[in-house]
Amino acid sequence: MALWAIRGQGRVVFSSSGDLTRATRAESSGSQSSLFSLLGGAAESLFATLIPSNCRLCSAPLIKISRLPVCDTCLAAMRPITGLVCSVCGERLTSPYAVSEGIARCGACQRMEPLFDKAVAYGSYEGGLRELIHLLKYEQVRPAAGVLGRMLGEAIAAVLPRLDQSVPLVIPVPLHAAKLRQRGFNQSELIARTALKSPALNAASWPLDNAILERVRATESQTGLTRHQRRENVRGAFQVRNVEAVDGRTILLVDDVFTTGTTVSECARVLRKAGAVRVWVATVARVLRPELTFAVPEDASKGEESTPELRAMAATV
Numbered sequence: 001m002a003l004w005a006i007r008g009q010g011r012v013v014f015s016s017s018g019d020l021t022r023a024t025r026a027e028s029s030g031s032q033s034s035l036f037s038l039l040g041g042a043a044e045s046l047f048a049t050l051i052p053s054n055c056r057l058c059s060a061p062l063i064k065i066s067r068l069p070v071c072d073t074c075l076a077a078m079r080p081i082t083g084l085v086c087s088v089c090g091e092r093l094t095s096p097y098a099v100s101e102g103i104a105r106c107g108a109c110q111r112m113e114p115l116f117d118k119a120v121a122y123g124s125y126e127g128g129l130r131e132l133i134h135l136l137k138y139e140q141v142r143p144a145a146g147v148l149g150r151m152l153g154e155a156i157a158a159v160l161p162r163l164d165q166s167v168p169l170v171i172p173v174p175l176h177a178a179k180l181r182q183r184g185f186n187q188s189e190l191i192a193r194t195a196l197k198s199p200a201l202n203a204a205s206w207p208l209d210n211a212i213l214e215r216v217r218a219t220e221s222q223t224g225l226t227r228h229q230r231r232e233n234v235r236g237a238f239q240v241r242n243v244e245a246v247d248g249r250t251i252l253l254v255d256d257v258f259t260t261g262t263t264v265s266e267c268a269r270v271l272r273k274a275g276a277v278r279v280w281v282a283t284v285a286r287v288l289r290p291e292l293t294f295a296v297p298e299d300a301s302k303g304e305e306s307t308p309e310l311r312a313m314a315a316t317v
Contacts, residue, residue: 038179055070057128057129058071058073058074063301067143068144068147070128073242075147081124083291084097084099086104087103087105088114089114089258091106091109091286091288105222112269114265116253116268119261119264119283122151122154122236122283122284123286124285124287125257125286125287125288130150130285131213132147133148133256136187136191137187140184142190143265148284149191149194150200152191152192152195152198152284153203154193154200155284156195160256163250166249168206168251168270169245169246169250169251170196170252171251171267172186172189172191172208172254174188174238176218180276183266188255191254206252209245211241212240212245214239214240216236216238217240219234222263231262237266238270240270243275246271246276247275250276251276251278251280252280252281252282256283256284264281
């Protein structure tokens with residue numbers, strides 16, 4: 001038996017057991033959804049009114065409640081590195097002649113084999129990405145580590161098929177104990193942990209150890225130093241505390257920025273000395289040479305002697 005009743009403009013049906021029909025439940029669910037949406041919009045409006053805030057990068061007003069004070073436009077502008085880069089260190093290549101036998105290498109990597117096997121980075125260390133890293137490191141805006149970690153995860157995932165199949169041991173580049181106490185966290189560790197959980201990489205099972213590699217000597221800021229001065233500055237600054245954990249392993253060394261590579265090279269040196277068989281380097285950003293426009297030889301786009309890289313460049317120039 002069912003009882004019919006009129007409620008406003010809608011018809012409500014009750015069964016003999018007192019349960020609402022499916023139609024009534026759908027109406028109720030829709031009303032709740034609309035209410036939640038209305039309350040959510042009101043909360044964001046109230047937030048913007050009572051707690052005014054601007055994007056820390058472009059100063060545009062923030063209209064969404066977020067732990068990261070950076071607008072969507074600025075985040076969307078942080079794009080991955082494109083174009084031809086060195087297959088070893090990731091430096092931008094400014095000449096098609098850097099490609100030899102299908103392998104792209106910069107002049108530095110051709111002259112001297114780096115101590116690491118390969119270095120990858122998500123974006124160029126400039127503009128918004130540089131400022132976002134500074135928000136984390138120098139202004140303690142920890143939510144920035146989530147975005148930076150997702151970027152790092154994408155960079156690692158992009159080259160994962162070319163890496164060996166063994167599960168790497170993830171080691172963040174350490175801070176000196178005094179710097180760690182001052183900052184309160186190691187930004188490289190925060191970024192690394194987020195990267196492993198990122199959907200692009202999905203490597204939460206990879207082991208991460210922040211105690212194996214230790215910075216035993218406080219170093220000067222590398223800013224403004226020449227390449228030679230940078231090498232001397234970090235020489236002997238790191239040591240491996242647990243040689244057994246490194247011996248025979250592939251290491252994924254994580255840092256926030258790759259500038260000249262002197263810091264990660266010194267870390268790679270001591271890790272290899274401790275028995276690591278391979279050292280991969282992954283950073284969120286990399287300092288790149290200015291992008292130049294160069295002429296591609298006429299025969300770069302044809303003929304059997306031209307490489308796929310040269311043919312691709314010829315098609316895009």
